[in-house]
Amino acid sequence: MQLYKSRSFGEYFQDTFAFLKQNGKHLFKHFFIINGIFLLILIVIGYFFSKFYTEIIFGGMMTGNSNAIDQYMNQNSGVFILLVLVFIIVGLVAATISYSYVPIYLKLYIDREGKNFTASDIINAYKANIGKIFVFLLFGILVAIPLIIGAGLIMFILAITIIGILGMPLVIGAMSLFYQGSLMEYLDGKRSIGSSFGYAWTMISSKFWAAIGCVGLFYLMSYIAQNVIALIPYIFGMVNLFTELETNTTPEPMAIQKTMTVMMLAIFLLTFLVSTILNVIVQLNQGVVYYSLKEDNENVNTKSDIDLIGSGE
Numbered sequence: 001m002q003l004y005k006s007r008s009f010g011e012y013f014q015d016t017f018a019f020l021k022q023n024g025k026h027l028f029k030h031f032f033i034i035n036g037i038f039l040l041i042l043i044v045i046g047y048f049f050s051k052f053y054t055e056i057i058f059g060g061m062m063t064g065n066s067n068a069i070d071q072y073m074n075q076n077s078g079v080f081i082l083l084v085l086v087f088i089i090v091g092l093v094a095a096t097i098s099y100s101y102v103p104i105y106l107k108l109y110i111d112r113e114g115k116n117f118t119a120s121d122i123i124n125a126y127k128a129n130i131g132k133i134f135v136f137l138l139f140g141i142l143v144a145i146p147l148i149i150g151a152g153l154i155m156f157i158l159a160i161t162i163i164g165i166l167g168m169p170l171v172i173g174a175m176s177l178f179y180q181g182s183l184m185e186y187l188d189g190k191r192s193i194g195s196s197f198g199y200a201w202t203m204i205s206s207k208f209w210a211a212i213g214c215v216g217l218f219y220l221m222s223y224i225a226q227n228v229i230a231l232i233p234y235i236f237g238m239v240n241l242f243t244e245l246e247t248n249t250t251p252e253p254m255a256i257q258k259t260m261t262v263m264m265l266a267i268f269l270l271t272f273l274v275s276t277i278l279n280v281i282v283q284l285n286q287g288v289v290y291y292s293l294k295e296d297n298e299n300v301n302t303k304s305d306i307d308l309i310g311s312g313e
Helices: 009-063 068-111 119-159 168-187 193-206 208-247 253-298 300-312
Strands: none
Touching: 009 068, 009 119, 009 208, 009 253, 068 119, 068 168, 068 253, 119 168, 119 193, 168 193, 168 208, 168 253, 193 208, 193 253, 208 253, 253 300
C-alpha cells in the first residue's frame, strides 16, 4: 500500500482500514514483541492495585472498618511506595516506546517498500533514534505547557454547550496529530526538532478540518469502543453480585468482595489490552494522514515517479 498519496477525508478512513487489512498481523505482532515485557509488568502492577482497591478499600467498607486503608499503609507502606515508583518509571518507558512504535514502523515500511523487516530491524531503528526520541520528549514537554493551557481554555468554552461538547474530539485530534506529525517529521531526519514542530503545523493547516476531523472521529470511536467493551465484565459481575444477594438473605462480605475483585481485575485487563490495541490503530490513522499531507505539500511520490521515468530513459 502506498503511504505517500494525496487523500480526501473519506480516504483517510478507507486507507487506514486497508492498511490494517493488509499489514495488521505484521504490525501488531511486532508491537507486542517490542512492547510485550513492559505491558506485562504494567498488567502485574495493575493487578496489585486492583487487588488493593477491592480488598482494602471495598473490603473495609463491607466490614465497617474505616481504618482499613491506614492500617494497610502502616503495614505495607514500603511495598506500596515501591510499586508506585516502579509503575511510574515503567509506565513512562512503556509510553515512550509505544508512542514511537508506529512512526518507526511506518518509516521502515516506506524504506523497505513494504513489511520486509523484522523485530530486530525495529529494535535497531529504536537504537539509532534513541537520541531523537529523548530530544522530542523534552521539547514536547516544553511545547505542551502553553498548548495545554490554550487547549484547556478552548475545551472549557466548548463544554458550556451541548453542541460544543461534540467539538472537543477535534481539539484532542488537533493536538494529537500535531505531536505525532512532529515526531514523524523529526525522525525523517531532514529538519531540526523546532522546525519539525513548525512544519507539522504547516501541513495540518493545509487541510485543517479534514485532517483533525478524521483523527478526532477516530479518537471518539476508540473512546466509545473502550467503554462498551469495559461494560461486558461489569455487567457479568453485577449480575453475579445480584444473584448472590438474592440467593443469600445474609450474604457473606468475603463472597461479595471476591466477586468485586474478579470484576475489577477483568475490567482492568480487558480495558488495558483493548485501549493498547486501539491506540495503535489511532496512531496508524494519524500516520496515514501525515503521509497524505506530506505528499500534498511536497509531492514526494510524484517526484519519485518522475525520477524513475528519467532513470529508465
